[in-house]
Structures are given as structure tokens and as C-alpha cells.
Amino acid sequence: MAEANRQIVLDQLPQGRLSADHFRLVQGERPTPGPGEALVRTHYISLDAANRAWMQGATYRSALSAGQVMAGGALAEVVEAPDSDLLPGDLVFADTGWQDYAIVPTKRLAKLPALEPRTHLLSVFGVAGLTAYFGLLECGQPKPGETVVVSAAAGSVGSIVGQIAKLKGCRVVGVAGGAEKGRWLTEELGFDAAVDYKAGDLRRQLKEAAPGGIDVYFDNVGGDVFETCLFAMNTFGRIACCGAVSQYDGEAPRHGPRGVPGLIVTKRLTLRGFIVSDFDDKRSQALRDLQTWVAEGRLKVHEDIIEGLENTPAALVGLLAGENRGKRMVKVR
């Protein structure tokens, strides 16, 4: 007997700014797994700026195309996974897309540990936390006493980057939009200073917040913030290139940041791009560290949970506009 499967389809690829109108909700049928496949039920959909980047063209995954169920990762429950060790009810992270039920290759699933709240499996112990950990520590290589600047600092990754940098003895400056977010960063999360990119004269603000220059810049945004930080880098500084959200939601940019590659030479900078799966071999240690810091109360976890599959498009549009603090996800079930 077929059971309903609500699906959100990417109805058309955005040419400029993404809106909820680019999506539509359809009713499909609950699919049946074939050999090597599992049927999973979506619990929490992860929302990430990368969802928007996938619409621009091939990245580390193929470009999305119109008319298909919108792609995305989620915390999901195994319904059936024949020929595997997975049991019904097991929690997994899966590339479900935005729908109630999905068929996924069994070999790409791994059972997640039972921990509470389970949403942490999508935030601090999921892609966001591991991205922050590896990007900062492996690409940024911060040393005690150095100055770390992170952009999109109130976001899922940035809010963790800043806290880990503090744990490592660094001076931490967060770049975020609006004075209220800035207060949240400094008063709640322990950042040393915040810079409001919407308030203008970013160069002067950064100079005041990081008077000794920047040793590590964790970049989530690209564009003008990247350029301004590049000019403020110290000799032998490191830039962890994690994303370029300022460039995702609009036309293709006509030009890039000034100072590339000239300042990279004169300041002897290292820029390194990464995605979280590049560090799979170091994942266990990373999770142990993150779990310890959370358990000790030294790493605060903020989650922004939206209710209802039907609200996923608006939730992504809001994320791209900077609505969220910490990890945004959609509770489907």
C-alpha cells in the first residue's frame, strides 16, 4: 500500500536571488528500495549556505537541475535496509533531499550514536562542528595569542569556530550583520570583539577590533569581507576558505578580490580550501574533542529549529539573509 511522501521540488533554478517561489510542494509515493538500497524517513533537514551554491553549477557535487526534489542532507531514521547491519529505527545522516522518505545507497549510511539531544548530530557533532574544527585547526593552524577573525560568525560554523579559537587561547573577532548579533557573540559566546559588516567602513572597524592584524581568517563569505581581511592579514597568516556565501545568491560575480595574488606573495600567506570530508581520517579525534568541550560547558551549542517540511524553502531563504543564529534545521517529523 502506497503511503504519501511529501516532496519539495526545485521548480526553477534562480537567476538572481533565491525565493520560496522557486520551490513547490508535491505529493509523491513512498518509494521501495532495490538491491543495495535503504529506505529512510527524514527527521531533521540540515540547511546550509551550500544548498544555494549547488544551484550555481558543479561544485564538489553535481549542479542541481530544475524539476527534481531539492537536494540536502538530513538526520533520518532507517525504515528498511535489507542486506545490511542497519536496523529499523537506527539514526543515520543521509542525502535524503527535502522529502519525507528517501531511497539512499546503503553503503553510504553509517549508524549514528544515540545521544541527546539528537539534533546535536546535525550541529556541533555533525558537518557544522566538524567543518569548524578542521577548518580552524587544520587549515588555520592557530597559535595561542594569535588573532583569529571569522565571518558569518553567528552562523552554524562561525559560532563554533570562534569558540574553539578561544579554547585555543586566541583573540577572536567575529564578523556578522547587525549590532545585536555582535552582542550575542561577545556576551554569550565569549568572542573578544565583533564587527558589523552592515555598518560600513569595515576596514576601520577591523583595525579597531584587531589592532595587531589578523593571523588566521576563517572565511565563510568571500567578496568584500574577504578582500578587507586580506589587506589586514599579518605576514605568514593563514586563510581557511570554507565558503563564499556572499557570492551564492545572485548573478555570477564580475570580479574577485583585489590583492590576489599580490598580497599573498608579499605577506607570504597560505590560503586553503576544504570541505569536511577531506578530513575523514581525523574524524574520531575531532568528535572526541567536541564532545569533551560540550560536556565541560566550554563550547555552547545554539540551534535554530524550524518546524514543518513545508517551511523548508523559506527557512533556506532566511538563512541566506542571515536570519539564523547557530545551526538552522527543519524538523520534518
Added chain:
Amino acid sequence: MAEANRQIVLDQLPQGRLSADHFRLVQGERPTPGPGEALVRTHYISLDAANRAWMQGATYRSALSAGQVMAGGALAEVVEAPDSDLLPGDLVFADTGWQDYAIVPTKRLAKLPALEPRTHLLSVFGVAGLTAYFGLLECGQPKPGETVVVSAAAGSVGSIVGQIAKLKGCRVVGVAGGAEKGRWLTEELGFDAAVDYKAGDLRRQLKEAAPGGIDVYFDNVGGDVFETCLFAMNTFGRIACCGAVSQYDGEAPRHGPRGVPGLIVTKRLTLRGFIVSDFDDKRSQALRDLQTWVAEGRLKVHEDIIEGLENTPAALVGLLAGENRGKRMVKVR
């Protein structure tokens, strides 16, 4: 008794393109060293694109100012170096500037080995050779079978980079201006292919010359060539940022390469800027390798020697226009 000291003064800082008119030749007096100082006599002045970059502002050295003797390094002979182990006649590399005689701090001088031709101390066994060696091997990390692209490939550094990459088992593509330089790279130096940036459609040319994409790009030029190579990089590719000569001789650029930092993330690239002195601790091994390769005939050395101090300005202007093949220097004495 005062002896004449011809000096070339940077008469005015160029606002756009540099010309020989920005300099003038004056007659000074032979200076006398004070405590901790040595008097040296210039033999061969090293010409480098960096000479022009120093006129743009502070780099890894202070910006040049108008009215001073033009800065530059040279192979020089010690005339007197009181309170040191240096003897008259010893060869040193010194920051003499463009003049017959210079006073330099004794502690910054090191006696060079006696080898013939001594001009190799400025080319393959000097800054050019060491820059090629460290930039390629330390920043580029080429592996056998990978594709290495180098820009300004017919220049002092590029011509050595390409040959070392061949020694390491790579496929090597040189970017240079003009078909004749291209033939020289492939027929004389053993490059696998050459690309003529003056012939247009660099993207298509690169695609033909490096059909498998680029694993290591050694960048000497910045600008459009940098951008085109960035788009052709393979996943986990490395870019050694050595210079940006396309950006030195003109107005400050209004924008930088597209794809920064977006492509750095999606392709998981590493970009690293360097100057040769960053690797002083590995200098001995580098020189041993370079000497072995030259002695075995596996690394060809090309030098472009201009006669006469008075011709130094025109020689630098010509270097910026791409006149030279291999290391350009001026024989003063």
C-alpha cells in the same frame, strides 16, 4: 682621495608604466664605511620584476622613494670590511643599489664560493634558482605524472621551475609571450608544451596543452593568467604564488581574479605565497641539488647579460616587457 661613484637615482616614482626617463645617472663620491659597515664594489646587478613592485608600496621591504639611489641586489666584491672575516676581493651578494660602490652592513654579507661562471651566483645558484626550487618543491609539492604550469616561463625563475618539474617527472606547460619563446621552451628546455598568452583564448590553449587539468600552478604574473589557471585547476591542486608582474607596471588594479575564494573551496586548493628567504634553513640542500643538476647537464642555465651601469634602467624596462630569456643582469665592471 675621493673616487667617482656613478649612481642611478630613481628620479620620480612612476604613476603608470615605467620608463628609463624615471631614472637619472649622477656622479657621487666613493663612500667610506663606518663601524659595522663594509665597502663593496658592484660587479653584476640583478634585475627582477620585484624591482618594479618595490615602487608600488611596502612589500616585504619598504617602498622606494624618489630621489634615492635605485635599490637592487648585486654580485659585488669586498673592498674593505673592517672587523670581519671578509677580505678584499671576496665575492658577496649585497643590497648595493644601482651604483659602482655601496656601503652595506657587514653582518648581512656572506662570502660566496668561487665558481665559474660567477654569474651563476646570480642566476641558478642565486635568488632565481632558489626561488624556483623552493616555490616549486615546497609550495607546489609536485608528484610524478602531475601537470605543472608555470607563467613567465621564459624568465629567470620560470625557465628553472619548468626544468625542475621535468626532472621530477611532471608534464610541464609554460606560459610565455610569443611563439618564438614557446619554441625555445619546448625545443631547448624540454617543456612538454607552451601557451602564448599574447595569442588570445588562453582558456582554450591551456585546455589543449593541459587536457587533464592543472595540479600545480607556479604563478609569476597574477591577473588574467592567474584567473584562467585557477579555473583549470584540478581538485587538491596547489598554487605557488611567487609574483604578480602583470600587476606591477601600471595603475593599481581595480579588481582581482574571479573565482576567489569560491573555486579555492570547491576545488580544495592550496595557495601559498613565499619569498626565497622563507626557506633559508633548507638552502644548503637546495644548492647541492641545483649544482648536481647543472653539473649533470640536466638543468640548462640561460643568462641575459647587459653591459654597462648606464643601461640598467632600459634593461629593467625591457625585462618588464618580457624581452629576456633566463636571468637578466647588468655587468657593471
